Amino acid sequence: MTTSVSSLPAVEVSTYISDQPLDLVGLLAGAHHPLAGAVVLFSGDVRDNNLGKQVAYLEYEARATMAAKMIAEILDEAKRKWNLNIAVAQHRVGKVAVGESAVVVITATPHRREAYEANRYIIDRIKHEVPIWKCEFFTDGTKKWGGNCNCHELTGDPHKHIYEVEKETNQ
Amino acid sequence: MTTSVSSLPAVEVSTYISDQPLDLVGLLAGAHHPLAGAVVLFSGDVRDNNLGKQVAYLEYEARATMAAKMIAEILDEAKRKWNLNIAVAQHRVGKVAVGESAVVVITATPHRREAYEANRYIIDRIKHEVPIWKCEFFTDGTKKWGGNCNCHELTGDPHKHIYEVEKETNQ
């Protein structure tokens, strides 16, 4: 539908965006690397409650082609910045049940500090920047689209995400 | 062999110290919690080289009863400090092949910042404080016992580990 005039490289959308349950086990098994002594995996799971209400399930919508390209770009940037041996991320779309994983990020590198930092950087950017939207369906029949991040309330700057401020403080 | 006069609670050693390959997949599958939206797993894998030499395999020795109690205590402390829903750690002993996991730490909590911080705190303390020793066997037939951490070179204080300094800086 969209012609490929993007400046970003072409990517396989299904590598980054999946409408099937995320295979954490398979992704983790594939993320061991002989040069990398530290592997960090993050899984964002659907909680059973939010805003004091019981969550029945979530539904994620994405502009999949764009999201896949942006995730690929974020992973490339993190790989260069922290010299990662492995950087993997996949986000679920469609209906996701309580307890299931909505997003997974895996980083592997010789030393653990870099694996943790890069992992957190990747998930923060995915959550804040990539065109993926969460809709919570509660057991009382109501639903709520995930809104803007409330970073500006924490950072005091409408254009600053919390992880940008944390990064500056830590370095 | 040792009578139980310890002030620490009795623990099942095999929960924390294992002479069998670590079951990362099983531990991860058990670490999803309906209240916890963030799961972080760290795996310390055996690298294929160190000090410029090819590693054939590693062997870990532990004072297992003491190590298990100390790991249990570290996990309890982290659980209280970061309000973790889940905190799991297991360290391998005996011969460990290149690419295998020597230690795994899993934390789960409602928000990801705490899951990352607690996870790193736990692995840092395990590596620095718990009576477990690494012996590297190289392909050239030589071996080398893991020595003291070189934290003092980085912190400038013989009694300060690097993670203690980082904690102070971040908070």
Place this chain on the structure above:
Amino acid sequence: MEVEVFALLKDYFDKKFIVPARLSDIESLKQHLLDLNPAAEQVLSSCRFAVEDEFVDHNYQLKENDYICIIPPSSGG
């Protein structure tokens, strides 16, 4: 030119719809959307626009076959 909207924008507009070729830039497209549904003003003010999967700014000059996505703030993860 075709427009696709996402997430809570679907409460204000059809998922996909055609817009008149006379719209010259993103700014005039935005005005057109407000004419269609004035209630969308606040929601639209926090959105970004993408053409062919690349974010564009408000003076981007629209071309005849552009496929435009209207992107609310992300809430993935």
Place this chain on the structure above:
Amino acid sequence: MEVEVFALLKDYFDKKFIVPARLSDIESLKQHLLDLNPAAEQVLSSCRFAVEDEFVDHNYQLKENDYICIIPPSSGG
């Protein structure tokens, strides 16, 4: 009193051995170990002592059936 050593200490002492009951505290045990093998001095200086799986300090008073572990710096993970 029985002593168990770990890791590189095994290059200097037997893995387990009995020490004389006359040793009154950790300090005198340490001197006894240096008499057994003077070359262990540097290694021993970085070690801690544990009795019944609890770390003890140098003036801990040894008891007849104490099981003493000599703990080099950790290098797990």
